[in-house]
Amino acid sequence: MPPASAGAQRVEKHRAALRAQGLRPIQIWVPDTRAPGFAEECARQATIVNEANRADPELGQFMDTAAADLAEHVDALEAGHRE
DSSP states (O other): OOOOOHHHHHHHHHHHHHHHTTOOOOOOOOOOTTSTTHHHHHHHHHHHHHHHHHHOTTHHHHHHHHHHHHHHHHHHHHHHHHO
């Protein structure tokens, strides 16, 4: 096998340092924002959300309350892991 290039060695050193910090690499798949129709689909979904907000003025408050409740539960779980 040929020797690794300087760039490859630098990348491997960086990855080793991250692993030493307790991190690990992962791969995720995300929507391709360059795909045809992506912007139109975003606009379509935003319109649906806006219409739902207009149809139910209390929806925003409900979602804010639910998010705050979830944040409390996450904080409690994380605090339990630290003790």
